[in-house]
Amino acid sequence: xxxxxxxxxRPEAIKMAPVVxxxxxxxxxxxxxxxxxxxxxMLDQVVDLFHLPxxxxxxxxxxxxxxxxxTSRVLMGLRDVFAKEKPDYVLVHGDTTTTFTAALAxxxxxxxxxxxxxxxxxNNLASPFPEEANRQLTGVLxxxxxxxTETARANLLREGKDDGRIFVTGNTVIDALxxxxxxxxHFEDREIENxxxxxxxxxxxxxxxxxxGAPMHHVYRALRRLVEAVPNTEVVFPVHRNPLVRExxxxxxxxxxxxxxxxxxxxxxxxxxxxxxxxxxxxxGGIQEEAPSLGKPVLVLRDTTERPEAIKAGxxxxxxxxxxRIYQEAYQLLTDEKSYKSMxxxxxPYGDGKAAKRIAEALLYVGGYSSEKPSKFIAE
Ligand code: UD1
Ligand code: UDP
Numbered sequence: 001x002x003x004x005x006x007x008x009x010r011p012e013a014i015k016m017a018p019v020v021x022x023x024x025x026x027x028x029x030x031x032x033x034x035x036x037x038x039x040x041x042m043l044d045q046v047v048d049l050f051h052l053p054x055x056x057x058x059x060x061x062x063x064x065x066x067x068x069x070x071t072s073r074v075l076m077g078l079r080d081v082f083a084k085e086k087p088d089y090v091l092v093h094g095d096t097t098t099t100f101t102a103a104l105a106x107x108x109x110x111x112x113x114x115x116x117x118x119x120x121x122x123n124n125l126a127s128p129f130p131e132e133a134n135r136q137l138t139g140v141l142x143x144x145x146x147x148x149t150e151t152a153r154a155n156l157l158r159e160g161k162d163d164g165r166i167f168v169t170g171n172t173v174i175d176a177l178x179x180x181x182x183x184x185x186h187f188e189d190r191e192i193e194n195x196x197x198x199x200x201x202x203x204x205x206x207x208x209x210x211x212x213g214a215p216m217h218h219v220y221r222a223l224r225r226l227v228e229a230v231p232n233t234e235v236v237f238p239v240h241r242n243p244l245v246r247e248x249x250x251x252x253x254x255x256x257x258x259x260x261x262x263x264x265x266x267x268x269x270x271x272x273x274x275x276x277x278x279x280x281x282x283x284x285g286g287i288q289e290e291a292p293s294l295g296k297p298v299l300v301l302r303d304t305t306e307r308p309e310a311i312k313a314g315x316x317x318x319x320x321x322x323x324x325r326i327y328q329e330a331y332q333l334l335t336d337e338k339s340y341k342s343m344x345x346x347x348x349p350y351g352d353g354k355a356a357k358r359i360a361e362a363l364l365y366v367g368g369y370s371s372e373k374p375s376k377f378i379a380e
Pocket of ligand 2: 207238
């Protein structure tokens with residue numbers, strides 16, 4: 001069975017890496033990897049870390065690219081790759097413009113699409129933008145759906161998907177995470193390694209398109225107030241490469257004592273920094289899945305989330321982008337032990353480290369290579 005995996009951004013690469021590795025372990029698969037390179041250096045960091053074999057690289061990234069740029073370049077690039085390779089399945093991940101466009105390009109050649117991390121929904125097309133549309137559109141085009149959780153499966157069933165074509169696998173990000181976090185990790189970056197052990201680290205990331213501009217200003221002002229107000233607290237902020245993010249970060253946060261602005265970190269030091277941190281403030285999707293596993297309270301800098309499981313478990317809270325609200329919520333966690341403890345319990349609602357194995361088993365099952373259905377992921 002020829003399976004072509006297509007991805008283009010950092011989070012897709014992190015979450016597809018365990019899948020590619022697993023496919024390569026089975027002789028029934030002819031495994032091909034095509035990068036769109038919607039991201040470049042942030043993608044390459046992950047491809048190198050996991051030693052992923054790359055067959056095609058569309059190299060589409062341009063600085064300050066628009067959605068039109070990515071969509072048109074990926075669509076045309078994949079037309080030729082798919083026509084040449086004629087895969088039996090195209091595997092896409094999540095909700096980026098690469099994801100949707102790859103699904104569309106495969107559909108135009110009537111190649112079956114299998115969607116990893118299927119069924120996440122906010123049901124609000126404006127938030128996150130354009131990801132909610134990307135994942136719904138990809139869902140329409142997919143014949144196989146790898147839902148990470150029961151909630152995601154229920155969303156797909158509500159949309160009329162055939163239950164026999166949905167497999168609840170857990171999220172592959174937990175497979176990746178289990179491979180990278182280590183006890184007694186030492187950071188190569190001296191700035192991070194030198195943060196004294198009694199200092200509490202607030203780990204921050206921001207990149208959502210709907211937060212560009214004014215919302216990001218508000219978030220960063222709250223950070224400035226926090227490091228001033230709470231003693232022994234330092235912010236580490238790996239700044240996304242998007243120039244529209246960097247502009248605001250520079251304006252609001254450069255040269256503030258206690259705030260470390262660093263480049264996007266490689267996955268291994270990043271997850272180990274998460275493990276060393278006290279709380280996480282982020283608008284990321286993947287980090288909402290990883291941090292609960294490490295028992296780190298997360299304040300989500302968004303108005304909606306497609307990941308309600310950790311909110312239910314009590315380790316993640318949606319706080320939006322209002323400066324005062326972020327300041328108050330973070331201040332309370334940092335100064336009130338009871339509040340902190342109530343959010344700092346390690347939970348694993350998103351995976352058990354075996355998602356990639358279930359995905360490979362499901363492909364073998366639907367392809368007629370195995371009569372055994374994969375086990376279902378059941379959250380603790
Ligand atoms: C994209 C995805 C988003 C995902 C995020 C993960 C879309 C529309 N957005 O958003 O769903 O959550 O990736 O990070 O698919 N850049 C670099 N080097 C890199 C990566 C980015 O310089 O390695 C800069 C470029 O100037 C690029 C800009 O960042 O034009 C924005 O990248 P883009 O992929 O368009 O959007 P993201 O905000 O990264
Ligand atoms: N991540 C990383 N280095 C960083 C910031 C994040 O390796 O400096 C990882 C993080 O652990 C998670 C993924 O990147 O697995 C999340 O990517 P991002 O926030 O860019 O995208 P999203 O998940 O929101 O789509």
